Amino acid sequence: DQQVKQNSPSLSVQEGRISILNCDYTNSMFDYFLWYKKYPAEGPTFLISISSIKDKNEDGRFTVFLNKSAKHLSLHIVPSQPGDSAVYFCAASLSYGGATNKLIFGTGTLLAVQP
């Protein structure tokens, strides 16, 4: 049961343009949604998150939008830079109380920013 889906395995954009990465989820109990960035031979690194009660969160060039009715979130990167080229994972947090939690990850989208 894939609760978090990233339907685009790859995305290519030109430097300076906007990159939009998409993610869909099925479980209404997720309390936070997060984006991670991963370079080859490294672990994922946290990028930005959004609470399930918000619809937008912005941090510099990165903005995450949440559409709860559609169970959809997206990450916008503006402007895109060659250093942004990496695999981006969408993740959703399930908390059970009492310090019990797990992040459910999507399969990732490989972003290539062309100079």
Added chain:
Amino acid sequence: DSGVTQTPKHLITATGQRVTLRCSPRSGDLSVYWYQQSLDQGLQFLIQYYNGEERAKGNILERFSAQQFPDLHSELNLSSLELGDSALYFCASSLRGQGGNYGYTFGSGTRLTVV
């Protein structure tokens, strides 16, 4: 350096064998999580420990087990290894057992190859 240390970085072993992967969480973090990433797959949640206690379980095989020690380091034991167990195994940590605003901090992973 994320502060989460995983050893070894690479491991090659034969089918039927048993291996132990080790993780030292970021200083001050009480919760440890284990993930498996197979080829072309997202990160699959295996198990969470918080301050020495098992808290959440994912799709962890019965041949796999984990524990968190009093000094908070954790070990993932994989036994009766099969070719399909070849994957990247990531450890992550967080201050408390919450995915929330800041997510988890990941190590750089152990690449396991079963031949």
